[in-house]
Amino acid sequence: MEFMTGVNQKDTLEISEILAGDLEGKTVKVRGAVHTIRDMGDVAFIVLRKREGLMQCVYEAGVSAFDLKDVKEAATVEVKGVVGKEDRAPNGFEVRIQTISILSEPAEAMPLQISKWKLNTSLEAKLNNRAVSLRNVRERAKFKIQEAVVKGFRDFLYKEGFTEIHTPKIGAKGAEGGANIFKLEYFHRPAILEQSPQFYKQMMVGVFDRVFETAPVFRAEKHNTKRHLNEYTSLDFEMGYIDSFEDIMAMETGFLQYTVNLLKTEYAKELNILKIELPNVDQIPCVRFDEAKQKVSEKYNRQIRNPYDLEPEEEHLIGQYFKEECGADFVFVTHYPSKKRPFYAMDDPADETYTLSFDLLFKGMEITTGGQRIHDYQMLLDKIEKRGMTTEGMDHYLSAFKFGMPPHGGLGIGLERLTMQLIGEENVRETTLFPRDLSRLEP
């Protein structure tokens, strides 16, 4: 009988294995995709794309035992050759090819020049050729940065005693919102796609005290902007036994500090490829919503049109203000007006026009909304009634409160937006593998 006993050991090497070993002058086997071929006549550079980066392989007429014409760009190959030091090659080494075998071949020539350092093409073209455009080294590096953000979020929260949860994305009714919800038929019953795990994560605070989820959310908003998506990955956490909503902002600050450090230590290669300058997250300034509006109005000579809302332009100026005044890339804007927050937001007992809530702006763009929630059953019922809402469809949610809930709060972070701002992109679609927007449902 045959048995599986664990990961198969391979005799083909990755870049890090060659760098770690003392392999100069040694014969190795490597596999990869032919990223580009530079034919200089008697010598040719066959650059392989591997998961850890590019690797220069050298064909020499008379030495390498194959015909260069048999190797096509975008083929995948196995190369056998000798490792040599070469300062001008990626990672400081090259492989002088003895033999090559073709593992697979493309059917057509590439539609985009992915081997150029910077893909010289429109966002539309990149998205329309997603399977190909992401093979560009800079394009794919963006999604390693995104990986680091998610990894940082989870690892940090595990460390802080949070439990990971998985809540359903198909639900019975959109208690929280109205028009901005995708509807579907679920075995002859009306159903919706969840726009947030809000209700579920709150219910789970009563179980695990601290919970998080990293999962897709769905918003049927008819925005067609550079910062909106109709499906995105939301990094959510919710924590019980807080003293104030500042505990949540402090926890988010801890996450950012952890993640910036993770990027520095484990993603230095991608930071370098994308020339990312990491933001300073040692201390993040906090400002009240009304004060922020006032400051921006005064400094930039701008009239306050609506005292209860922040326009995107104002967000941008708040970011600019704190960059200029204290060199900060991030700023917590606190105490949002009650009328702009959902019913479950805890009003400020000192002035119920405002809530114990916040947004986090990063380079002038909102990447997080969070705050303290109402935990008292009666207070929740009163707020629902005061808003002219009904409790229909909220029985399960409300039952968590009826049977006791600790003081708690939490937040949601838009992963693609945070990645966009970290990298310094102008459009959130640049940092989304397969974006969904008003016009885009494919690929």
Add this chain to the structure above:
Amino acid sequence: MEFMTGVNQKDTLEISEILAGDLEGKTVKVRGAVHTIRDMGDVAFIVLRKREGLMQCVYEAGVSAFDLKDVKEAATVEVKGVVGKEDRAPNGFEVRIQTISILSEPAEAMPLQISKWKLNTSLEAKLNNRAVSLRNVRERAKFKIQEAVVKGFRDFLYKEGFTEIHTPKIGAKGAEGGANIFKLEYFHRPAILEQSPQFYKQMMVGVFDRVFETAPVFRAEKHNTKRHLNEYTSLDFEMGYIDSFEDIMAMETGFLQYTVNLLKTEYAKELNILKIELPNVDQIPCVRFDEAKQKVSEKYNRQIRNPYDLEPEEEHLIGQYFKEECGADFVFVTHYPSKKRPFYAMDDPADETYTLSFDLLFKGMEITTGGQRIHDYQMLLDKIEKRGMTTEGMDHYLSAFKFGMPPHGGLGIGLERLTMQLIGEENVRETTLFPRDLSRLEP
């Protein structure tokens, strides 16, 4: 100006902090939910539920400075008291209460006796009262086991050079399947919910070589069984440059070994609560599909009705066979018939009736489907044609192959099923926070 500088340090302690410190005789502050109160007259035990477990706090008339009647079950409280050794208490200590303050109170008495060790109620009642039933210590422990499985999957795959991806759940068309797909309207266009990240993860193999995703999938199957859900969490990976589909089975074996070890080292508490005996994953037997049917037919005197399909009863007997013959809880069943596999499955060149694919059975239940995929563009087109399918809606998927793809394969694991089998539950809803099935859309 106020600044956030990182996680707020608290003067309230968690169970592990009390166990780690030398705190006997010291005064501490703790917070938690009142799990149960046992009133013995002059003494009462107020057991707190905290995220790390239960903590016994002791009220003594004349010593504790409050009236016991003011403390209700399901309230959340802050206790100040002195740590004392007490072998009969959970974790071997108790807190002798000096003062208590109420953080929140329930509005009604509990509908379920969650403080019983084993919730003595039906699955229906548990699901109907999910926010409350999960507060039972055994019920919530199941989802820590589930957390370990997901954590193990990710950590192991990161270590093996995989990149985490996030692919869209709303798509344009169900190229892979037909009737079993949820449909929705997407800004006046027909759309579907993805039943698998299959196409996307394959496309990403051309970019990152190795990718994984942990995300919800949606299946509109009209099964009403103990092992089917209409929404579940799928652990997916896909890897390039494989030598054969056995590389995938070997990688899954590595994941199981890693996760069993993670459970032993970091989740011992939950293993103990649930009395879980971990399976042996040192070696996992492999058997061909046709041989497995033959063996089971002979040993259990059972006629083979359909040579191209496995009935649930047969799966169960295959599990039983390998448990009896070699003490194995897991078995890889390989070479499934081509007609039972999707078009992208690689047929076995030795006999095209079968594929280079596998299922993994755990205690007689399928928890994984995987295999090698076709990587050659023309072979893929031929297979599509041979099946009488069209390439409509598959342009983006096919373009990945047109422009070159390495030999590759992958798998998908049903998280809730794997958790169910690990714990030894009979119904997959027991290991799903908020199950979605034919009749259940709430909570």
